[in-house]
Amino acid sequence: MSGVNEIRSTFLEYFARNGHEVVASGPLVPRNDPTLMFTNAGMVQFKNVFTGLEKLPYSTATTSQKCVRAGGKHNDLDNVGYTARHHTFFEMLGNFSFGDYFKENAIELAWKLVTKEFGLPEEKLLVTVYSEDEEAATFWKKIAGLPDQRIIRIGTSDNFWAMGDSGPCGPCSEIFYDHGEGIPGGPPGSPDEDGDRFIEIWNLVFMQYEQIAGGPRLDLPRPSIDTGMGLERIAAVLQGVHNNYDIDLFKALIHASEEATGVGSTPETVASHRIIADHLRASSFLIADGVLPSNEGRGYVLRRIMRRAMRHAHLLGSEEPLLYRLVGTLAHEMGQAYPELIRAQSLITETLRLEEARFRKTLARGLSLLDEATTSLEKGDNLDGETAFKLYDTYGFPYDLTEDALKARGIGVDRSGFETAMERQRAEARANWAGSGEAATEAVWFGLREKVGATEFLGYSAARTVASV
Ligand code: ATP
Ligand code: MG
Ligand code: MG
Ligand code: MG
DSSP: OOOHHHHHHHHHHHHHHTTOEEOOOOOSSOSSOTTOSSOOSGGGGGHHHHHTSSOOSOSEEEEEEEEEOEETTEEOGGGTTTSSSOOSEEEEEEEEESSSSOHHHHHHHHHHIIIIISOOOGGGEEEEEETTOHHHHHHHHHHHOOOGGGEEEEOSGGGEEESSSSEEEEEEEEEEEEOOTTSOOOOTTSTTTTSSSEEEEEEEEEEEEEEOTTSOEEEEEEEEEEEEEEHHHHHHHHTTOSSGGGSHHHHHHHHHHHHHHTOOOOTTTHHHHHHHHHHHHHHHHHHHTTOOOOSSHHHHHHHHHHHHHHHHHHHTTOOSOOGGGGHHHHHHHHTTTOTHHHHTHHHHHHHHHHHHHHHHHHHHHHHHHHHHHHTTOOTTOEEOHHHHHHHHHHHOOOHHHHHHHHHTTTOEEOHHHHHHHHHHHHHHHHHHHTTSOOHHHHHHHHHHHHHHOSTTOSSHHHHHHHHHO
16 A cells, blocks of 8 residues: 555656656745635646746656645635545646647556556546547547547536636546445536546646637647646545545544544544644645735635634534644654645644634634524524624634534525625724724724734734734
8 A cells, every 4th residue: 555655756756757857846825826825736836837938947847736725716625524535735746748748648648657557447447528629539549448438528617727718728638536336426427426436536638729818719839738636536546445534644634633632533523533634734734835824815714724623623522722733743744745844843833723722712602602593493594694794703703614513404604694794894884984084094994904804803902913913
């Protein structure tokens, strides 16, 4: 059985042997793209290379890229703990061709890696191609000898990738692994494709067109390749487990969480342990890359992730801050591949400890309020927006934390009611200030309020503490 660290090396070494430059992961906060919340794919650090703005001294590369999908276009936060295959933080293994090799070679390299290097049984694999990309289907037949029924044609945007409204774009081909009968879920393209039986392990993007803004799609003179394989997903396959959270790395983290809480994994507690392990990784890597919890932008996404994990720690009965105690295990498991974890270990530990100590001041009371407000609710009902807003405003519960807290009981949250309450409060605050004649003060106050947020406004001293984080 190969561990995650070995699988990562096998991937990178395979592509290095095939002439690719091994490039380090880019940071989670993208250097070259202010419009992107977090790096969410391997191609992000190469964006300008694909568009031709930047030239590199090599034309093919391979990476293991740190990714976070918890905000923006890709948001897998709500899946975590509930599907077998989603994390907020994960590693995307990739190979890239910048106008070098194209479709046929990319398919061949991928097929050889999964079947020869990783030794996956061919009959467990199936692929999708974009419905208009007959060429890809032909290569799959020729190279892999796959029968027609295991080359699934998909006509949706799932199998057509575009950088934006303009720029490079092209069809995708995804490789799926069949984890076997007995696991609910249908093959890609079927009505129950969102199940976890057929798991997408690798996405190959064939960048062969350039979309002109509001105009035609032109053939790129030198098409490119961008691929992404989820390290945790391929590790699950190679380790003979179905769920990503059962791979060696997650076992170690979950074991640490079980030890620290004194609560084993049972059907009732397993999701909490998984969420803690996942969110610990995301939080730690974000802090290592310079994000700190705050009430806006990236910092607020980090705070939401941290607080969700902290509610689960509370749910498991831990009465003291928990997450910071797991950082050592994470650094032990991943510090060799990502030395920034070791460099930032004390900052990560302190940030987690402080945030959890702070949130604990309001968490228990917030949860009792939530209990009271939902005693008469049943599956399918919605919590009213006013209560969700009060939890946010007074108890520091991010909206999605409240949602997550009610998910197990099948209760939703009235989102528009929440937003109305938020808007009303903003308007009231504005009205209270109007007439003071101090336009400048008002501007400063609203700037500050937007920045600090209403989340924890428990008086001036509390507000100062929040702002000083
Ligand atoms: P899915 O359909 O399963 O959500 P995706 O199509 O959104 O995956 P891509 O954008 O194609 O994923 O990313 C490339 C690869 O990265 C996927 O094939 C998968 O192996 C992995 N991956 C994507 N999202 C996640 C995630 N949230 N956690 C773990 N691995 C992921
Ligand atoms: Mg997805
Ligand atoms: Mg997909
Ligand atoms: Mg995909």
